Amino acid sequence: MREPGSKERIRRFLLAHVGEVVTALQIRDAIGTEVSEWARRLRELREDEHWPIITHNDSAELKPGQYMLKDFPPEKKVTFRRNISAKLRAEVLDRNGFTCQMCGLCPGEIDPDTGRKVRLHIGHIKDKNLGGKDELSNLRALCSSCNQGAKNITGEKPSSIWLLSQVRRAGQEEQRAVLNYLMTKFSTEIEP
Ligand SMILES: [Zn+2]
Numbered sequence: 001m002r003e004p005g006s007k008e009r010i011r012r013f014l015l016a017h018v019g020e021v022v023t024a025l026q027i028r029d030a031i032g033t034e035v036s037e038w039a040r041r042l043r044e045l046r047e048d049e050h051w052p053i054i055t056h057n058d059s060a061e062l063k064p065g066q067y068m069l070k071d072f073p074p075e076k077k078v079t080f081r082r083n084i085s086a087k088l089r090a091e092v093l094d095r096n097g098f099t100c101q102m103c104g105l106c107p108g109e110i111d112p113d114t115g116r117k118v119r120l121h122i123g124h125i126k127d128k129n130l131g132g133k134d135e136l137s138n139l140r141a142l143c144s145s146c147n148q149g150a151k152n153i154t155g156e157k158p159s160s161i162w163l164l165s166q167v168r169r170a171g172q173e174e175q176r177a178v179l180n181y182l183m184t185k186f187s188t189e190i191e192p
Pocket of ligand 1: 100101102103104105142143144145146147
């Protein structure tokens with residue numbers, strides 16, 4: 001392996017300087033590699049791992065050759081990212097309508113259990129430890145809570161009779177919200 005650990009050294013350097021302007025020179029000194037090497041690592045952190053690293057292209061406050069890790073990077077989802085390709089991930093999310101397959105929440109909605117914005121993960125239907133594979137038929141979209149088994153919901157989909165009974169029980173506000181949701185959902189499906 002070439003230049004082992006250079007990415008890790010950049011990670012540590014940037015994490016020690018969150019919110020500070022750092023220069024190309026400082027990075028080079030800290031990492032001790034060629035420009036092409038750290039520039040590539042920086043790009044990988046930005047693009048592959050979604051680190052919020054900004055340059056003069058992103059902010060007028062930065063000059064060329066200056067960089068800033070604006071905030072702490074998103075947590076790595078180690079369990080899944082390694083095995084499930086971006087393409088497969090997208091297929092699962094698309095098939096599941098970008099909806100948690102257990103509780104039905106969508107990304108960006110507030111999870112009433114945690115008060116946090118919902119983020120979807122890709123979960124295995126049959127656990128990998130039990131021989132479940134990384135393939136479309138064994139994967140489903142789950143929100144963080146359901147993925148961690150935090151919600152007490154069965155894996156079975158609700159029946160239409162049960163759904164209708166719940167809608168009838170709900171107040172007018174809630175019923176209107178359901179109607180709006182369905183109209184939005186189906187109107188986008190009909191459009192070319
Ligand atoms: Zn959920």
